[in-house]
Amino acid sequence: MADTTAAISADQVAHVARLARIELTPDEIEHYTGHLGRVLEHARELEDLDLADVPPLAHPYPLRNVFRDDVAGSPVDRDEVLQQAPAASDGQFEVPPVLGEKT
Template sequence: MSEISAEQVAHLANLARIALTEDEIQHLTAELGQIMQAVEQVSQVATADVVPTSHPIPLTNVFREDVVGETLTQQQALANAPESDGSRFIVSAILGEEQ
């Protein structure tokens, strides 16, 4: 991989519409050069015989049968409600508007 130049950094900054001083360009040139070297090192380690994966550990879903169990009756569900009309909960309006 070739090193990045100050002209390339200035060009990228211009494309991104970022105003950089000469000191900032020099600083970013050094930092981007280090980043490119790190990417190059990682690219050298990766080999063709390594299978690409989306997750390092095999994942499996745990499914269970969808079986209806004991449920509350409507009266049991509404028994401790602060307010109900006998068949559903009554709640105050959340937008400050009374219904």
């Protein structure tokens, strides 16, 4: 693993920005160097925690299914639905052309 005891340098921030094809001004490099340094310091603090008695989690809160039961109902009458549509033709909805295509 890389040495995490040294703070991130401006050269490292500039290098990562070049790899990501992000243009940063010298002021932005200085700004992000400080921010990334604090992020790395926080990660170091987390690494120092004793988590031996903490079980691994997939999610911090218990999850439950909030969907309703899938119950079959009576089908909707197609002609009734098409009568309520703004435009219908030959038993189908009419919609505006997509991307200028014409049928």
